[in-house]
Amino acid sequence: MSAFWVIIIGILVQLLIWNLYAKRVDREIIQSDPKRATPARMYMDGVDFVPTSRNILIGYHFKSIAAAGPIVGPITAAGLWGWLPALLWLILGVSFIGWASDYSAIMLSVRNDGNSLSAVAYRLISPRTRTLLFVFIFFYLLLIAGAFVNLIAGVLLDPTVPLGIIALAVMGLLAGQMLYRWKMDLIAVTAITLIITLVAMGIGPLGLQQVKEGEQVKTIQGPVGQVFASFNAAIDGLAGGKPLYTYFDPTANPDPKTGRLLGLDRPVRLSYIFWMLFTLVFCYLGANLPIWRFAQPVNYLGFWVTALVIILSYIGGIVGFFTNPQAVSFKLPAFRGLQPAAIGIQPLWPMLFVTIACGAISGWHALFGSVGTARQLEYETDALPVGGGAMLFGENTLGLLSLIAISIAGAGTGAAAFASGVGTLLSQIFGAGFRPYGTALGFATFVVIVITVVQLVFRLMRVTLGEWLGEAQPIFKNMHVASIISMVLAAFLVLTGTWIYLWQLFGSANQLMAGLALLIVTVWLVSERRPAWYAGVPGVFMYITTMAAILVTLYNQIPALNAALAKGNIVAIIGAWTMLILAALLFIAAAFIGYEGWMAFNRWRAAPARPAPAGGGE
Numbered sequence: 001m002s003a004f005w006v007i008i009i010g011i012l013v014q015l016l017i018w019n020l021y022a023k024r025v026d027r028e029i030i031q032s033d034p035k036r037a038t039p040a041r042m043y044m045d046g047v048d049f050v051p052t053s054r055n056i057l058i059g060y061h062f063k064s065i066a067a068a069g070p071i072v073g074p075i076t077a078a079g080l081w082g083w084l085p086a087l088l089w090l091i092l093g094v095s096f097i098g099w100a101s102d103y104s105a106i107m108l109s110v111r112n113d114g115n116s117l118s119a120v121a122y123r124l125i126s127p128r129t130r131t132l133l134f135v136f137i138f139f140y141l142l143l144i145a146g147a148f149v150n151l152i153a154g155v156l157l158d159p160t161v162p163l164g165i166i167a168l169a170v171m172g173l174l175a176g177q178m179l180y181r182w183k184m185d186l187i188a189v190t191a192i193t194l195i196i197t198l199v200a201m202g203i204g205p206l207g208l209q210q211v212k213e214g215e216q217v218k219t220i221q222g223p224v225g226q227v228f229a230s231f232n233a234a235i236d237g238l239a240g241g242k243p244l245y246t247y248f249d250p251t252a253n254p255d256p257k258t259g260r261l262l263g264l265d266r267p268v269r270l271s272y273i274f275w276m277l278f279t280l281v282f283c284y285l286g287a288n289l290p291i292w293r294f295a296q297p298v299n300y301l302g303f304w305v306t307a308l309v310i311i312l313s314y315i316g317g318i319v320g321f322f323t324n325p326q327a328v329s330f331k332l333p334a335f336r337g338l339q340p341a342a343i344g345i346q347p348l349w350p351m352l353f354v355t356i357a358c359g360a361i362s363g364w365h366a367l368f369g370s371v372g373t374a375r376q377l378e379y380e381t382d383a384l385p386v387g388g389g390a391m392l393f394g395e396n397t398l399g400l401l402s403l404i405a406i407s408i409a410g411a412g413t414g415a416a417a418f419a420s421g422v423g424t425l426l427s428q429i430f431g432a433g434f435r436p437y438g439t440a441l442g443f444a445t446f447v448v449i450v451i452t453v454v455q456l457v458f459r460l461m462r463v464t465l466g467e468w469l470g471e472a473q474p475i476f477k478n479m480h481v482a483s484i485i486s487m488v489l490a491a492f493l494v495l496t497g498t499w500i501y502l503w504q505l506f507g508s509a510n511q512l513m514a515g516l517a518l519l520i521v522t523v524w525l526v527s528e529r530r531p532a533w534y535a536g537v538p539g540v541f542m543y544i545t546t547m548a549a550i551l552v553t554l555y556n557q558i559p560a561l562n563a564a565l566a567k568g569n570i571v572a573i574i575g576a577w578t579m580l581i582l583a584a585l586l587f588i589a590a591a592f593i594g595y596e597g598w599m600a601f602n603r604w605r606a607a608p609a610r611p612a613p614a615g616g617g618e
Contacts, residue, residue, distance in 0.1 A: 007404070040375055043114065058303075060299045105369045125600040145486065178193075244268050250561070309442070331407065354511045354549040367513060423440075458487060512546035515542035523597060543590075
């Protein structure tokens with residue numbers, strides 16, 4: 001298989017689903033109306049409710065939903081089961097579930113005054129469901145925050161990356177000022193800020209060389225890389241050049257003979273903590289400044305950076321098919337058997353469908369779309385291109401690119417595999433000598449993709465915490481207090497290493513959130529006397545699949561717990577037990593929500609139809 005054929009198949013399927021299915025659902029079931037006032041126009045407050053041109057909102061929404069999931073998920077799945085099962089789920093999942101979930105969650109919120117999924121569940125299902133959703137959503141977001149902050153801090157240690165991220169933040173602030181205060185033309189603002197950001201990202205790896213010395217490959221940094229490498233060394237020097245401490249990772253280092261997990265001590269250096277704090281400051285700005293001031297323009301610029309890398313990588317895959325077919329041919333098998341001793345049991349169902357946590361469908365998309373994007377929609381008719389389009393043509397394409405990257409690289413995990421694949425694809429356009437530079441650009445793009453989403457994770461965490469506990473303790477309604485509490489909890493997970501155990505739950509929790517979102521959408525459609533099959537059928541599939549996946553994850557945690565007990569490490573033991581308890585709580589909460597959702601579905605289906613209000617409104 002060649003990258004060329006995956007690119008062609010992906011584009012054709014996306015176009016067919018968009019024209020034959022998505023537009024039909026919008027036209028015949030949801031019936032979006034450009035004349036109906038949206039919450040953004042009714043409640044414009046300049047902070048969260050901000051009417052925004054869809055030309056900006058499409059890019060903003062795409063970069064708000066696309067994080068590490070569509071990169072890490074396909075790469076992990078291809079390594080476990082081969083590229084064919086991953087490809088089939090990416091294609092079929094987005095076609096019949098993913099775009100519909102994203103678009104429907106946005107429209108549900110728009111038709112309910114911009115209320116969140118929890119608030120709508122309170123009205124349509126029950127008050128207890130709202131409370132359970134608050135608990136589920138907050139800890140689900142905490143899983144994302146802890147895991148992604150760790151990823152970002154780790155990649156920012158690469159000396160070629162930080163300059164581009166600093167430029168992204170500064171240019172985001174400038175873009176917000178130019179668009180909303182100086183009223184400058186969108187094209188001009190985009191050109192100025194994007195070019196400066198791309199130049200900064202390009203300067204970072206400039207002069208980078210990889211020199212082979214015997215069996216080793218030595219990396220020689222360019223001028224900017226040397227500056228940041230020296231900066232990291234100087235920070236570590238404050239601690240004598242030694243790690244501040246180590247934490248025990250019981251999920252690593254399987255015995256090659258028995259498969260029993262032995263665990264591994266991982267060091268934490270001062271430079272890592274610095275870049276973790278840098279990430280949290282970046283996210284604090286995104287969580288608390290007015291949406292137009294930082295989060296929206298930063299994510300809009302991040303969209304263009306990501307889109308350019310995707311487009312160039314796709315072009316590289318097409319060019320390579322004709323000029324250097326071996327370079328873009330898949331090195332991974334189409335389907336492979338497992339080596340379960342090292343990773344626990346990993347049955348194709350249900351684990352494939354939660355390993356690829358994004359790219360096919362994602363609960364984060366529905367959650368963010370209902371709270372963030374829905375409050376910026378200027379016209380109802382913008383919901384399909386913004387919500388459905390960003391998922392179908394954006395997030396899914398990023399997932400396919402990640403699958404291509406690992407398949408042509410043949411080995412690797414996470415950011416490293418993505419960056420290596422991108423470097424290979426870009427070198428098909430710019431020559432073999434460009435590969436180290438392209439790989440560095442892939443690392444920088446990975447950070448842009450993840451950090452632009454994590455700032456919004458914290459924004460949602462402070463909103464959720466305020467709505468959940470604010471009535472009992474008003475201090476939680478203070479955005480700064482709620483943000484700091486959220487960040488302290490995330491930092492605790494990162495610095496103690498307990499995020500390792502919680503990360504294993506991310507895929508299951510994320511897809512379960514998608515199933516719950518589709519459940520709420522289904523109940524809403526039934527209450528409005530609209531056909532609900534397009535949300536209800538995939539909602540049932542995702543709910544059953546992810547509940548089963550949580551049980552598998554619980555079973556797979558036992559070896560990690562045994563490794564922690566054998567080591568006698570208290571933090572590792574607490575982390576392993578926390579993961580087991582949290583998984584059980586998520587399962588129980590989802591079971592209650594599912595039961596009450598089913599009862600509400602039957603109740604609304606049996607209720608008499610409500611008369612339409614005068615004027616034909618909702």
